[in-house]
Amino acid sequence: MFKNEVQKIKATNTQLINDDGTIKKSQVAVYARVSTMKELQKSSFELQVSTYHKEVTSNPLWEFAGVFADYGKSGTNVTHRKEFNKMMELARLGRIDIILTKSISRFTRDTVSGLKSIHELRDLGVEVKFEKENISTNDTAFDFFLSVYSSVAEEESRINSSNVLWSYKKKMNNGGNTTTRLYGYTFDKDGNFIIDEVQASAVRLIFKLYLEGKSLKEIINSLFDKGYKTLNGSDYFSIGAINKILRNEKYAGDMLLQKTTVTKIGTRNSAPNKTKPMFYVTDNHDPIISKQVYKDVQAIIKSRSTKYYKDPSRKVLTEYANYVYSLIGQKFYKTKTNHRNTKNEIKLLEVIDNNRNRILDAKNIYYRQIDMTLENAANEIVKSIKTVKFDIENELEYKVNNAGIIIEIEKQTKEISTLNSDLATIKTSDITSDAQKQLKNNLNQKLNDANDQLLKLNYQMLMRYTYEKNIPLLMSKLRQLKNKEDVDLKEIFNLIIAKDRDDLFLCIHLSNRNIDEINLSDELNNKPILSGTFNFIQTRLNVDVKWQIIII
Known part of the structure; x- marks a missing residue:
């Protein structure tokens, strides 16, 4: 009688099978980029994202890994595309298998950084599918296709920029006007300057008051009292706008061309021109003020700048500027330094209006208070690291x-x-x-x-209400923090909302919305996942600071 011997043969490819024998689903993410908010409003962005989401969720072999959307970001460089970089970080954590995107031009138009990102994704085992071109990074001919396509797109961008620069250079060589919008003037179809008498009277008043020794704030108040409006129809001029008017030679009838220059073709970054020739056109158009008045004003500006000179090589620490949002002032706090360059130097935050006046109802917050708030919250969230994910999911379900x-x-x-x-x-x-x-x-x-x-x-x-992509990134940061690794706490607590100086809400941004689209006032109704208090003392200030961690 034969004895049966059974030998188990293991599957040759277990990557697609879970331990329980079920099929492992691919984690599929969506990347979208729109260059302008106008495009976002006009186009079918909602339809695009929703369609991709439906495509992913209707595929039994796929699981949705999140949507990444960059608004108003150029495709020529990946450095400033936050959502793109977040997607790359999630891929490095092994949380993405496939990326769906509309086209190569939406993914990248920079050959070097584009190929680098795609090569890294392929090394990580991540496939990128481009709908418009109907091609995938797994296709054997993709490298050649991408290098040709991206080179053409990059050259097209360079040629377009060069053509614009050439036309401007030719116009400047001929003394032609390159200005299309200037307070005090309108322009006809040929670009000729036409004085707007109402605005011109405001310009004359600005120069007159400055010569009389008035401060910029006093000039702004005088303009308001007389009912003058800005170019955009606002009641108050900004200090920056007054400064530009006082320095602009065009009000004296002259024109200095090529004051700034593009730093790199294909980008919109500009800087003061120090490398290319400038073109000064005398008596180009009808002046609003005399050349002598303009000359006298420039002399005063120069004397004041010498008196209040600041060393440009000395950088001011502003790590919490535009990080703490004031509900009272409806603006982000800016950095202020008291007792600068002394042993008592101290940094704090203040809320200022468009004319650089402090909003008094929004009390100043010391940098050290923000340091202590972040440290307190970080310590507590690390202690609760085992339950944080559960707490977030409960808070989401409540929402x-x-x-x-x-x-x-x-x-x-x-x-x-x-x-x-x-x-x-x-x-x-x-x-x-x-x-x-x-x-x-x-x-x-x-x-x-x-x-x-x-x-x-x-x-x-x-x-x-979808947090899939951001929870793993958050947990990764918290584990690094627990392991005493160097972590920027602002990458965990993405911003702080100050209801008042002593009532702070630390926001963890997990939703797919752009922060600019979020009504921060509404978010204070969110259920906190952690909270605490500490006593803060600074000179004569002694307050009990209450903090809460909320998810937005």
Whole structure:
């Protein structure tokens, strides 16, 4: 009698199979970039993102890993694309297998950095699929295709920039006008200067008051008292605007061309021109002020700048500027230094208005208080690292239930199903063909409206209540912090909302919304995941500071 011997043969490729034998789903992310907010409003950005999300979630072998959207960022350089860099970081953590994007031009137009990113993604085992070109980074001919495509796009950008520069240079050589907008003047179709008498009277007053020794703030108040408006229709001129007017030779009828120059072709970065010739055109147009008045003003500006000279090589520490948002002032705090260059030098934050006046109701906050707040919050969140993810998921569930968005989506989905059923029954009804046509048109209109509404709800759910991509990044930072690694706490607490000096909300940004789109006042209703207090003493100030960590 034979004895059966059974030998287990292991699968040759276990990468696609989980330990329990189920198929492992690919983690699929979406990357989108729009160059301007205008494009974002006009285009089908919501449709694009929602369509990709539907494509991912309807594929049984895929799992959604998040949407990454950069607004108003050029494709010629990846350095300033925060969401792109966040996507790369998530890929390095092994949380992305596939990236879907509209086209290569949306992904990159810089051959060097573009190829570098794509090569790194491929080394990480991440595939990038480009919809428009119908090509993937896994295709054997992709490297050649990308190098040709990106080179053409980069050369096109360089040629376009060069053509613009050439036309400007030719115009400047001929003494032509390159200005299209200037307070005190309008321009005809040929670019000729035409004095706007109302604005010109404001310009004359600015120069007159400055010669009389008035400060810039006093000039601004005088303009307001006399009812003068800015070029954009605002009631108050800014100090920067007054400074530019006082320094502009065009008000004396002359014109200095090529004051600034582009630092690199293909970018919009400009700097004061120190390497190229300038062109000074005398008596180019009708002046608003005399040349002598302009000359006298420049002499005063020079004497004042010498008196209040600041060493440009000495950098001022501003790490918390534009980081703490004041609910009272509805602006971000700016850095202020007291007792500069002395042993008592101290840095603090203040809220200033457009004319550099301090908003007194928004009390100053010392840098050391922010340091202590971040340290306190970081210590507490590291202590709770085992439950942080659970707490965040609970807070998200609370948010979603409170918003009722899932119920709205289900309601809208049910309505669409009912409308489709009604459309299907029209053909079998006994009504006339004209009546059928009319009823069909009405139902189709309702169906289109319902689909549009569902699209908006899904987009809102995706952008506001979907945290998949950012939770792993947060947990990675917290583990680094726990292991005593060097971590910038501002990468964990992305901004602070100050309800008052002693009432601070530390925000962890996990949603897919751009921070600029978030109404920060509304976020204070969010349930905190951690909170605490500490006593802060600075000279005569003694306050108990309350802090809370919220998810936005």
